[in-house]
Amino acid sequence: MKDELIKHARQVLSDNDRGTYTVPTHGLYPFQWNWDSALSALGFAHFDEPRAWTEIDTLMAHQWDDGMVPHIIFHEEDDGYFPGPDVWGTGRPVPTSGITQPPVAGFAVRRIHDRATDKALATQKAKALLPKIHAWHQWFYRCRDPQGTGLIALLHPWESGRDNSVDWDDAFERVPTDGVGDFVRRDTSHANPAHRPTDEQYKRYIWLVQTFRSLRWDNTRLHDASPFRIVDPGFNAILIRSCQDVADLAGRLGMSDIASEARAMADKGIAAMDSLWSDALGQYQCYDRAAGRPVDSASIGGILAAFAPIPKERAAALATRIEKLAKACNYLVPSHDPTAPEFDGLRYWRGPVWLIVNYMIADGLERAGQVAMAERILADSVRLIEKSGFAEYHHPITAEPCGGAHFTWTAAMVIEIFSTCEVPA
Numbered sequence: 001m002k003d004e005l006i007k008h009a010r011q012v013l014s015d016n017d018r019g020t021y022t023v024p025t026h027g028l029y030p031f032q033w034n035w036d037s038a039l040s041a042l043g044f045a046h047f048d049e050p051r052a053w054t055e056i057d058t059l060m061a062h063q064w065d066d067g068m069v070p071h072i073i074f075h076e077e078d079d080g081y082f083p084g085p086d087v088w089g090t091g092r093p094v095p096t097s098g099i100t101q102p103p104v105a106g107f108a109v110r111r112i113h114d115r116a117t118d119k120a121l122a123t124q125k126a127k128a129l130l131p132k133i134h135a136w137h138q139w140f141y142r143c144r145d146p147q148g149t150g151l152i153a154l155l156h157p158w159e160s161g162r163d164n165s166v167d168w169d170d171a172f173e174r175v176p177t178d179g180v181g182d183f184v185r186r187d188t189s190h191a192n193p194a195h196r197p198t199d200e201q202y203k204r205y206i207w208l209v210q211t212f213r214s215l216r217w218d219n220t221r222l223h224d225a226s227p228f229r230i231v232d233p234g235f236n237a238i239l240i241r242s243c244q245d246v247a248d249l250a251g252r253l254g255m256s257d258i259a260s261e262a263r264a265m266a267d268k269g270i271a272a273m274d275s276l277w278s279d280a281l282g283q284y285q286c287y288d289r290a291a292g293r294p295v296d297s298a299s300i301g302g303i304l305a306a307f308a309p310i311p312k313e314r315a316a317a318l319a320t321r322i323e324k325l326a327k328a329c330n331y332l333v334p335s336h337d338p339t340a341p342e343f344d345g346l347r348y349w350r351g352p353v354w355l356i357v358n359y360m361i362a363d364g365l366e367r368a369g370q371v372a373m374a375e376r377i378l379a380d381s382v383r384l385i386e387k388s389g390f391a392e393y394h395h396p397i398t399a400e401p402c403g404g405a406h407f408t409w410t411a412a413m414v415i416e417i418f419s420t421c422e423v424p425a
């Protein structure tokens with residue numbers, strides 16, 4: 001079974017490979033997505049290291065002058081996706097979106113370098129990539145944390161990767177829809193509409209895009225101008241972890257300035273993360289910076305925080321929290337608490353399980369000594385794929401496959417999990 005799954009996963013990666021980048025899945029997502037790419041590179045690295053490096057090279061080649069790395073790169077024309085380049089209007093030579101996504105590239109570069117069999121290639125690639133990734137991390141703290149709190153805010157739910165999480169519901173009430181003209185969604189013709197965000201949410205997504213566009217995508221202005229400013233523990237954890245990984249690798253490669261600056265950013269971030277801990281929920285929670293209050297929502301963002309080097313007792317508490325969630329579902333880790341009224345096991349980030357998030361949570365828990373829970377999460381991930389295939393996400397109780405099929409990062413995680421962890425198969 002293990003060999004068959006790995007073979008199948010490699011087939012998914014090669015079917016979605018466009019030469020220098022990989023599409024998340026044919027049809028629904030026909031371009032290059034930022035965090036999809038970096039995590040997919042982990043899968044490629046197990047059988048084609050040069051191809052893994054190319055994936056990240058291509059992503060970073062489209063970094064903006066201010067350091068931002070966009071969430072979509074529109075390499076080719078394809079009117080099967082909305083909103084396309086004409087809606088974003090970022091004016092880039094190769095069109096891109098104007099917002100970013102979870103910065104997993106720093107983590108991926110370090111991991112691929114650590115495991116590389118071709119060390120010369122890995123070192124050459126890492127030396128070229130680290131300054132760019134570091135500049136991206138600096139951009140976050142400069143433009144998304146102008147008060148220097150140590151935590152960055154997201155300005156659009158699409159930046160989180162968790163587009164329609166319950167976490168954004170209250171803040172979204174403040175995002176108007178006036179001035180948003182008619183548009184035709186394309187996602188709902190590729191995937192079941194019951195698995196996707198609602199039309200009402202899409203209007204607000206587009207209002208934010210239009211507003212940022214009217215500010216000419218000037219990142220010195222967007223933070224304060226946006227009515228949506230949310231501090232997400234999961235996102236900040238990824239940023240902190242990537243800063244830490246950049247610091248470690250840069251130190252080993254003799255890039256001492258980057259190493260010390262990246263270490264300082266990670267240290268400040270990890271100290272600030274503790275302000276997001278909720279005793280009531282037993283996990284971290286988001287903070288609504290525009291409203292000045294915590295977000296009372298038991299989503300996976302507060303569990304993904306385990307990916308950062310959080311204190312050991314916090315990691316132990318998160319393992320206990322996941323144990324509780326396990327009583328309400330069959331497959332860990334649901335993206336929202338199944339006992340909460342807003343839970344919807346089919347709808348994108350309001351309940352389904354995502355393998356990439358499972359992988360990051362398990363990685364963090366293992367580093368913190370929570371090995372049993374880490375192994376349990378990975379074993380559940382494998383059971384899910386065995387039962388329901390390489391879907392974008394799965395229902396945490398029924399295992400129903402949801403969203404897009406034949407999904408690149410799901411396949412990459414299967415290769416990664418089988419190649420690096422002891423899981424029953």
Ligand code: DGY
Binds near residue numbers: 158163187
């Ligand atoms: C989408 O189109 O669904 C993406 O998540 C936005 O990047």
